[in-house]
Amino acid sequence: MRNVPTHATTPLPIVLAGARGHGRWHLANIRRLQHQGLVRLAGVCELNPLTDTELEAFVGEMPEQSGDFGALLDSTGARAAVICTPIPTHTALALTAAARGVHLLLEKPPAATFDDYARMADGVREAGIACQVGFQSFGSHAVPAVKELVRSGAIGELKGIGAAGAWVRDDLYFRRAPWAGRRRLGTTDVVDGVLTNPLAHAVATALELADRGTAEDVLSIETELFRAHDIEADDTSCVRVTTTGGLPVTAAVTLCAEQAGEPYVIVHGDRGRITFWYKQDQVLVQRAGHGPEETVHGRTDLLENLVGHLVRGTALLVPPERTGAFMRVVEAVRTAPEPAALPQDVWHTLPAGTGDGVRRVVPGIDALVAAGADTLSLFSELGAPWARHSEVSTP
Incomplete structure (x- = not known):
């Protein structure tokens, strides 16, 4: 291992590993920060190199490319990698x-x-x-604001946290990569289910707002995993984490929504509640003796925060230890029984909004997901006729 300098200077040379799919967002974000003089894209690691068209935003300062991540880090002298x-x-x-x-x-x-x-x-x-782990919602300035409201007693005694996510994904989404919608590839675990990847932010943000983000904060986990699509992993699921202090943290999510909606987290107190739409940085406070209070907050980019940490000593927003409780959920999903296929009479198909894809819709799931977050209940407890009782695991 080479010595790790205690201070860095900008622009920080960066290598991006995985520049297609969601990696395109990172590529654009790196270009934004490069324009500000904070970083420099030194290399791109892809098995199939990016074309000049894909790198047109970097014309005149083209990065080195290689399918060998370690060799690319060595040849570019990168100080950081995405x-x-x-x-x-x-x-x-x-x-x-x-x-x-690095x-x-x-x-x-x-x-x-x-x-x-x-x-x-x-x-x-x-x-x-x-x-830094890429839970972008942790960069929302709403997160510390909501925590402060809870600490100050604005909604009384904290009773639990509920998260809801109702998204629409078609069959093409599950064919976007060989690992998409899989629990494993051969003997390699993948765990690409709704709770652990597309709507992972709902679970992780709920745990963060509960201030129970470490692995040691988890007492037990109940899971109910289902699938309407013809996939291996789950696409309609709920989970309830009971923390070591007895606080319930529940997330109910689906990729088979009737109508796509913005995911959110509800912080329940005995004298009110706080709803946080984490993709929009929007907060609604409803409490006894007050009218509803709505605020919209700013957001700190996680890569920008990492650069600030290296250059100025700014605290990291999402160090690995803050995601330990979420990883307990991933492990509970991984080791749970295979997701149950929903009976064909509880879902139907519709054309995707764009392209040639087809999506599967579970009627009533939007309301069920919302009820899960509202009551901290699992699907089986809410009376869904297709829901089996939960599997319980302890770390």
Whole structure:
């Protein structure tokens, strides 16, 4: 391992591993920060190199390209890397960077298994590098604002946290990559289900607002996993985490919504509630003796925060330890029985909004998801006729 400097200077040379799919968002974000003089895209790691068209925003300052991540880090002298590759590759690539003293922005979920997560977290800690996990919602300024409202007693005693996500995904979404919608590829765990990837932010943000984000904060986890699409993983599921202090944190989510909606988290108190639409940074406070109070907050970009940490010592927003409770949920989903296929008479198909895809819709699921967040209940407790009782796991 090379020595890790205690201070960095800008522009920080960065390698992006995985520049297609969601990686395109990171590519655009790096260009934005490069324009501000904060970073410089030194390299792109893709098995199939990006075309000049894909890199047109970097004309005149083209990055080096290679399918060998370690070799690219060495040849570019990168100080940081963004990893946006298939879930099962996260740990190996993170440890490759750590061995070279390269700091990280690691996409969520940080790993496919809890053991891989722990190995990654231990590796980056021993290497002395900074690692930021890509839960963008943690960068919302609404998160500390909501926590302060709870601490100040604005909604009374905290009773629980509920999250709801009702999204629409068609069959093409599950064919976007070989690992999409899979629980495993051969003997390799993937765990690409609705709770652990597309709506992972709902689960992680709920745990963060509960201030119960570490692995040690989890007492037990109940899961109910279902699928309407012809996939291996779950697309309509709920989970309830009971924390060591007895606080329930429930998330109910689906990719088979009647109408796509913005996901949100509800903080329940005995004298009110706070709703946080985490993609919009919007907060609604409803409490006894007050009218509704709505606010919209700013947001700190996670890569920008990582640069600030390296240059000025700014605190990291999402260090790996803050995602330990979420990884307990990933592990509970991974080790749960296979998701139950929903009977064909409880879903129907509709054409996708664009393209040639077809989506599957579970009538009534939008209201069921909302009820789960509102009452902190699981699908079976809400009377869904297709819902089996939950599987309970303890760390």
